[in-house]
Amino acid sequence: MKKLKMGVIGAGKISEVLHIPNIYFSEYAELVSIADPNEERLRYFRTKYFNLKTYKNYEEMLKNEDVEAVVVAVPNSLHAEISLKALKSGKHVLVEKPMATSSKEAMKMIDTAKDHKKVLMVNHSQRFFPHHQKAKEIIEAGLIGEVRVVKTMFSHSGPENWSPNASWFFQKEKAFFGVLGDLGVHKIDLIRYLTNLDFTKCFAQMARLEKAGNVEDTASAILELSNGGIATLDVNWITKGLEENYIVVYGDKGTLKVGQTDPTKIDIYISKPVSFHGEIKLKPLFTNEDPYWKLPVIDHFAKVCLGMEEPIVKPEDGYIAIKVIERLIESSEKGRLVHIEE
Ligand SMILES: NC(=O)c1ccc[n+]([C@@H]2O[C@H](COP(=O)([O-])OP(=O)(O)OC[C@H]3O[C@@H](n4cnc5c(N)ncnc54)[C@H](O)[C@@H]3O)[C@@H](O)[C@H]2O)c1
16 A cells, blocks of 8 residues: 655654654555654664655755655644645645744635645644544534533643753743643644534643743633533643643533543533443553554554545644644733734
8 A cells, every 4th residue: 555655854752652653654655754853862773663765954845756755753843844844845734733923824724735735633632532533523413412511721841851952842942832822722622623612711820930931831611602501621730740731621411521530531410311430541642661652643644644534634734723722821910801803
């Protein structure tokens, strides 16, 4: 079977734990090359993966006609610039979240992908967690009824404990967004994915409570859903001693908790038509036996590029997530409620 020939731009932490191993072991993709200005990272991957071509300058890789698609996994401020160059060079693009640093940039990426007839997908990786796919199935089957309230939380001790040399996460000129763009963007997108609802209004409060730098490390928001329901979002990089990463969906017949009581569990509580509490236990994403994230993002992206599947994440989803974050920032700065479409 034909495999999609892929290159990875940015050989940092997410490429190490997700993109590079998943391309390498994919039935649908082939790892051709990686690009990163950091020679030490290139050397590390050359010793780990056989026959890997490496580039210090990603533009050289884009000239390589062997590469049909690239992953863009670099600091946020470079997402749009590099994706645009890759699309214009005739490559399909899987870009990391947040897709860009503004909705205007994101729209330009969408238009460029259309003009060049290339696939543009955003790695909203939470859509691919088996827990979330199962939760979507349960909600769409009507088990918890109509969605009324959604509560989301994503917090840990900070990106310095994820990618130790990545000080860029705290610098506005490189990251543009703080924790809202890092963790908030995941839950904003996940709420839309699980409920099939959009956001209409929001109110947010952001703060930099602990981290050095010039971006927010903490944010809370209340959002109105398009059916009149309410969603809340809590994200921070100041959580000590644990990571919290969950969503609770309250419907008019029941409640679904994904990862709240245990990261590997879905709890379902139903009160109508009969009272019921069940749980679904899923395999953790990352274990000692699987020292990388076994998420089907790469296989799915490759299948979309090869014309075998329809995309689970459309570039417009990435655009909407950024637009909502822009509105949350505006709300926090102005200290008032903001309409999403203004
Ligand atoms: N989807 C997810 O679940 C998820 C998880 C973590 C991070 N991310 C995203 O992935 C992106 C990268 O994050 P990370 O944690 O891997 O950061 P990182 O700092 O560990 O890696 C970034 C890499 O980009 C390289 N780089 C910088 N400029 C470059 C250029 N011009 N060309 C090529 N490479 C360049 C750096 O040398 C570094 O190796 C961020 O946008 C982040 O938000 C997504």
